[in-house]
Every structure is written in structure tokens, then in C-alpha cells.
Amino acid sequence: MAVSAVNPLITSGETMCPHRAVLEHVTSRWGVLVLIQLLDRPHRFSELRRAIGRVSEKMLTQTLQTLERDGLVHRDAKPVIPPRVDYSLTDLGREAAEQVRGLAEWTARRMSAVQEAREGYDARKADTGQPRT
Numbered sequence: 001m002a003v004s005a006v007n008p009l010i011t012s013g014e015t016m017c018p019h020r021a022v023l024e025h026v027t028s029r030w031g032v033l034v035l036i037q038l039l040d041r042p043h044r045f046s047e048l049r050r051a052i053g054r055v056s057e058k059m060l061t062q063t064l065q066t067l068e069r070d071g072l073v074h075r076d077a078k079p080v081i082p083p084r085v086d087y088s089l090t091d092l093g094r095e096a097a098e099q100v101r102g103l104a105e106w107t108a109r110r111m112s113a114v115q116e117a118r119e120g121y122d123a124r125k126a127d128t129g130q131p132r133t
Contacts, residue, residue, distance in 0.1 A: 025070055026096050030055055030063040035089070035097035036104060038073065042088035072096055 025031050033052045037043065043051065049060050064087060067073040072093030078084040089097055107114075 022070055025066050026072070026100060028063065030059055031067060032100050032104065034060075034063055034067060034087075035072070035093065035100050038087060038089045039094070039097045039101060042076075042086045044084065044086055048087060067093065 026035065030052070033055075034048065037048060037051050045060070045064075048064075049055060049057065052060070055063075064073055064075070068075050071090055074088050074090050074093075076086045076088065078086070
């Protein structure tokens with residue numbers, strides 16, 4: 001039985017299954033931060049960019065468009081001058097964001113264990129003279 005038959009998120013060869021693409025969008029560097037930030041309330045583009053920090057305008061735009069295409073983010077453009085655009089989570093997006101937030105909270109709680117594991121790994125590599133990866 002192929003691995004992909006057991007787990008639909010794993011594909012064989014170069015084929016990209018739809019599950020995997022969505023997973024990559026949701027768990028991308030900026031996707032995670034956008035989803036978590038929008039859990040609290042809708043944000044304007046500039047608010048979101050300031051709240052996330054260190055994201056270029058281009059990357060944030062691409063991330064929002066990708067999440068909107070996947071049905072996770074709603075873009076509400078108001079016909080006013082100057083233009084006002086608010087971004088919020090859809091019901092599907094809220095569900096995904098809750099899952100992502102759970103993973104982020106786990107990471108924060110378990111970071112000391114991860115750091116300890118890294119240090120142990122690095123020490124074992126140093127003792128054997130193998131290069132660290």
C-alpha cells in the first residue's frame with residue numbers, strides 16, 4: 001500500500017495534492033501569523049502589517065490573496081475616499097486559525113524542551129566530529 005493511500009497529505013513523486021497546498025498556505029511563515037492576528041478582530045492592511053512586523057507589503061499581499069482564494073480570509077473593500085479595506089476570517093478561516101494557534105501555543109510551551117534537544121544533538125555531533133546540520 002502506498003504511503004499516500006494511508007495519509008492523503010503525503011504524495012508520491014512530484015505531484016502536489018490539494019490537501020498539501022492548503023496545508024502549506026495555512027502553515028507558511030506569514031500565513032500562520034496572519035491567521036492568528038485575525039482571530040482577535042478584523043484588521044486593515046496597514047494594521048496587519050504593523051502587528052505582524054518584518055513582512056514586506058508584497059509578501060503580505062500575496063499571503064492575503066492566497067488565504068482569500070482558499071476561503072479562509074474575507075476582503076471587504078469599502079467604496080470610500082480614501083479606500084478602506086478590512087480583512088477578517090471566514091468561518092473556515094477561524095477554524096483553521098484556532099488549529100494554528102494551538103500549534104503556536106504548544107511551541108511556546110515546549111520551546112525549552114526543543115532547545116534542550118537541539119543542544120544535546122549539537123553536543124553529540126561535536127563529539128563525533130560530524131558537521132552540524
